[in-house]
Amino acid sequence: MLAYYFKLAFNSLRKNLALSCLTIATIAIGIGASMSTYTIYHVMSGDPIPWKSSELFVPQIDSLGPTVRSKSGEPSDLLSYQDAIALQNARPALHQAAMYQIQLTVAPADPNQLPFAVSARASGAGFFSMFDTPFALGTYWSKADEQQRANVAVLAAGLADRLFHGENPLGKAITLNQRDYRIVGVLKPWNPSPRFYDLSGDALAQSDAVYIPFTTAIDHQMASIGHKFCAIMPDPAQGWQGLLSSNCAWLQYWVELPTAGDADNYRQFLQQYATDQQRAGRFGWPALTRLRNVREWLIYKHVIPDEIRAVMAVGFSFLLVCLINAIGLMLAKFNGRTSDLGVRRALGASKRDVVVQCLAESALVGLLSGVAGLALTLLAVAAERNVVSESLAKVIHVDLVLVLITLLLAEIATICAGLYPAWRASRIQPALQLKM
Incomplete structure (x- = not known):
């Protein structure tokens, strides 16, 4: 009919x-x-990562106090170096990684090519495990590389093609900021949209071209090209060490918590950590923490x-x-x-x-x-x-x-x-x- x-x-x-x-x-x-x-x-x-967005979280700790807090009264999106290291050493999460964005100058092996700058990321190895980054060749660096602050790197697909023209670059050297880094992995094309793991700038920005160990970047005193928030600026005479020992918030931090129970336990751990810091005299204000998963983080950051x-x-x-x-x-x-x-x-x-x-x-x-x-x-x-x-x-x-x-x-x-x-x-x- x-x-x-x-x-x-x-x-x-x-x-x-x-x-x-x-x-x-x-x-x-x-x-x-x-x-x-x-x-x-x-x-x-x-x-951007639907199969895992409920398991990935951003921990926030108010290390700056009420005078530097956002208008909403929320703690900083970023962590200080000493807080990031303390959370990392506590190891209450399946995977975790402190990270920050840097800029590196690449010197091509071909003398006919001029050096050029690329956006790079200093990160713990947990970055690749948490975010299921797809590898075309090799893998990410080992824990031994992180502990030894080794000069190793993972390249994005675009940069690998630009420098090696389809050849296998594993084990070869790439010159970054006048230092040679051994290539241990090459990613497949990967560009989550929005770039949820770093919303400090353009949420739709392209993924970074190079990834190096967080410990290596700290050891080489590589400055962040992202945001930095300080209640009291570190003493300039103390230089890099002054930044590391200050309460300045400048590091992104992510953790993977597979179950709701894990997330609840981590919230309690995070609040207890901040309370301990307050009791020790480091914070002169009530402990304030937050833990948001990917979806909550995108809403909180007003990505749209x-x-x-x-x-x-x-x-x-x-x-x-x-x-x-x-x-x-x-x-x-x-x-x-x-x-x-x-x-x-x-x-x-x-x-x-x-x-x-x-x-x-x-x-x-x-x-x-x-x-x-x-x-x-x-x-x-x-x-x-x-x-x-x-x-x-x-x-x-x-x-x-x-x-x-x-x-x-x-x-x-x-x-x-x-x-x-x-x-x-x-x-x-x-x-x-x-x-x-």
């Missing part, structure tokens, strides 16, 4: 082609406007700006306006078929049959509108890449999920818009049409 209804719907679209095309175009424009704005939201709101939410609301509001116009167009279309529908009623069709017939036509309009709306969305996304930031332009795209959402939204929206016109069409009096 549905096949028959869709055949009638197709014939109806052909009979009044101009009105049909106008209805399809109206809905398609609304779909294109709403989905092009939703695409940006979709990219920024996705769970309010401007994007506002633009998306405008886009869907425009879709609503288009649907209201489509209701009027479908009313006009169904009213123009009163004689046909009246004859069907006179021949025994029920009001329900007329409603189903009209909704079948609405569904066909929705399908065509969805295809046209998808084309408009693709064009709008291509245009957006030219006006948004470079980091966002690199990750914004229309994937299969968005294609399905677009088609489904067009179908549901059009059927909903067709409900009232279909109901009105079912109220046609057969006798009045037969008299005509």
Whole structure:
């Protein structure tokens, strides 16, 4: 029966082609406007590590005091060096890693290539285990390398290709800041979006090109290129050691806690640690700690700006306006078929049959509108890449999920818009049409 209804719907679209095309175009424009704005939201709101996001946590300790706290009264996002080392030595988590972003100068082995700067990350080996970073070659450094502060490095895929042109670089040397580092691993292309493990800058920034042991970077006194918060600046005369012994918060820290019980135990451990520091006289304020998993961390850090939410609301509001116009167009279309529908009623069709017939036509309009709306969305996304930031332009795209959402939204929206016109069409009096 549905096949028959869709055949009638197709014939109806052909009979009044101009009105049909106008209805399809109206809905398609609304779909294109709403989905092009939703695409940006979709990219920024996705769970970057869904299989593990409930197991990865950021511990926060207030080492700065109420005068330096954020307006929300929350502790710093970062940890001091002595707090990070204390948590690391306590080892209450399955995996954990202190880290910070640095900048290194790469000197290519080819004398024809000039040195260039890259973004790098000093981190504990737990970084790779926690975040399931995919390796193309080799693996990350060993605990012995960390303890010995060895000059070893893991390269991102892009840098490895740039320097070694597809050759196996394992065991070879790379010169970073005028020091030779032995390459122990090469990652596959890996760029979680948003870059949840480091939200101190652009949440959509590319992943780092080089990774070296945290202990090695500390030993070489490599300065962070990220944020640094201090209640009292360290004595300049003390230099690097002064920073390490201060309460300045400048290190990111992540832990892996596989179960809810592990997370609860770690919260208690974290609060007890901060309380002990307060009792020892290091903190002159009540102990304040937090422990947030990946999803909670993304919400807390406002990864999705309010401007994007506002633009998306405008886009869907425009879709609503288009649907209201489509209701009027479908009313006009169904009213123009009163004689046909009246004859069907006179021949025994029920009001329900007329409603189903009209909704079948609405569904066909929705399908065509969805295809046209998808084309408009693709064009709008291509245009957006030219006006948004470079980091966002690199990750914004229309994937299969968005294609399905677009088609489904067009179908549901059009059927909903067709409900009232279909109901009105079912109220046609057969006798009045037969008299005509």
